[in-house]
Amino acid sequence: MKFIEQLKFNADGLIPAIIQDAQNSQVLMMAWMNVDSLKKTLETGKTVFWSRSRGKYWMKGESSGHFQVVKDISFDCDADVLLIKVEQTGPACHEGFRSCFFRSVGTNGAEITHNAERLATPEQIYGKK
Amino acid sequence: MKFIEQLKFNADGLIPAIIQDAQNSQVLMMAWMNVDSLKKTLETGKTVFWSRSRGKYWMKGESSGHFQVVKDISFDCDADVLLIKVEQTGPACHEGFRSCFFRSVGTNGAEITHNAERLATPEQIYGKK
Numbered sequence: 001m002k003f004i005e006q007l008k009f010n011a012d013g014l015i016p017a018i019i020q021d022a023q024n025s026q027v028l029m030m031a032w033m034n035v036d037s038l039k040k041t042l043e044t045g046k047t048v049f050w051s052r053s054r055g056k057y058w059m060k061g062e063s064s065g066h067f068q069v070v071k072d073i074s075f076d077c078d079a080d081v082l083l084i085k086v087e088q089t090g091p092a093c094h095e096g097f098r099s100c101f102f103r104s105v106g107t108n109g110a111e112i113t114h115n116a117e118r119l120a121t122p123e124q125i126y127g128k129k
Numbered sequence: 130m131k132f133i134e135q136l137k138f139n140a141d142g143l144i145p146a147i148i149q150d151a152q153n154s155q156v157l158m159m160a161w162m163n164v165d166s167l168k169k170t171l172e173t174g175k176t177v178f179w180s181r182s183r184g185k186y187w188m189k190g191e192s193s194g195h196f197q198v199v200k201d202i203s204f205d206c207d208a209d210v211l212l213i214k215v216e217q218t219g220p221a222c223h224e225g226f227r228s229c230f231f232r233s234v235g236t237n238g239a240e241i242t243h244n245a246e247r248l249a250t251p252e253q254i255y256g257k258k
Contacts, residue, residue: 001238018147018156025154027147030210042238070236074244076229077222081159083230093206100205101212107199109130109171115203 001042004035008080014050015082019060019092022071022085028092029100031060033082045070047084064125066090096120130171133164137209143179144211148189148221150228151200151214157221158229160189162211174199176213193254195219225249 009015014032021028031049033041037057040048047060047068061067068086075082093100096118104115138144143161150157160178162170166186169177176189176197190196197215204211222229225247233244 003232003234003238003241016145016159018159020156027149027156027212029205030145030147042236045236072233072235073238074230074233076158077224077226077231078229081229083156095206097206100207100210101203102206103132104201104203105132106201107171107174109132109202112132 001039003075004038006079007038007075007082008078009034010080012052014052015080017047017049017082017084019047019068019088020083020085021088023087026099027101028068028086028088028098038082041070041084042073047086060092061089064090064094066092066125068092091119091125094122094125096122096125130168132204133167135208136167136204136211137207138163139209141181143181144209146176146178146211146213148176148197148217149212149214150217152216155228156230157197157215157217157227167211170199170213171202176215189221190218193219193223195221195254197221220248220254223251223254225251225254 013034017033018030019028034050037048037050051058066089068088072085091098097116102116103112142163146162147159148157163179166177166179180187195218197217201214220227226245231245232241234241
């Protein structure tokens with residue numbers, strides 16, 4: 001895993017990871033990794049991120065069952081962004097959409113439209129609290 | 130352009146923008162925008178970023194001719210990441226590859242391989258200096 005030494009993590013020790021559907025190339029989400037969450041991702045074969053708001057590791061799917069099985073990892077020319085292709089189970093978005101990028105504003109930004117159907121409600125995914 | 134008020138820029142006033150090929154869905158690059166570079170993007174119809182290292186705006190393609198014509202802008206559930214679909218002229222990467230993510234490490238991170246052909250050398254793109 002020598003490539004990790006080439007990566008440039010930011011001042012907080014984090015690097016953005018773009019998550020892309022390996023089958024249809026849809027961009028599903030972006031989240032942050034640190035060295036250890038990247039190592040856990042490599043070890044488990046499933047994406048593990050660092051939550052900046054909660055200050056902890058989280059394996060995508062640990063609450064929802066909507067895991068992401070890693071199919072390929074690449075990094076960009078500046079070595080400061082990761083692109084991870086995955087096999088996504090169910091919706092990637094905690095709001096129940098396949099992709100977190102379900103709101104479009106077209107090319108002029110005038111109006112927000114939903115570009116996708118909601119597959120499940122958050123209550124269905126996580127249960128009522 | 131009311132959606133801009135919904136966006137969450139980071140402590141430096143920046144938001145990451147994932148750039149995706151509108152035709153084949155390849156992820157081409159990620160760069161950073163601030164409010165004004167996003168407004169310039171909307172106004173010109175071409176991507177304009179904020180360079181953190183150079184401390185200035187740059188329209189993608191201004192030196193290389195490899196502009197990105199905006200086809201759609203979306204933002205994620207947390208409103209802190211942009212996804213911009215573009216029509217890309219030539220290579221997106223300053224190293225001459227179509228995508229900046231031309232180095233893959235597979236699923237185990239053991240070995241770095243190039244996953245794409247170089248379309249041009251930096252000298253061909255930017256001229257010798």
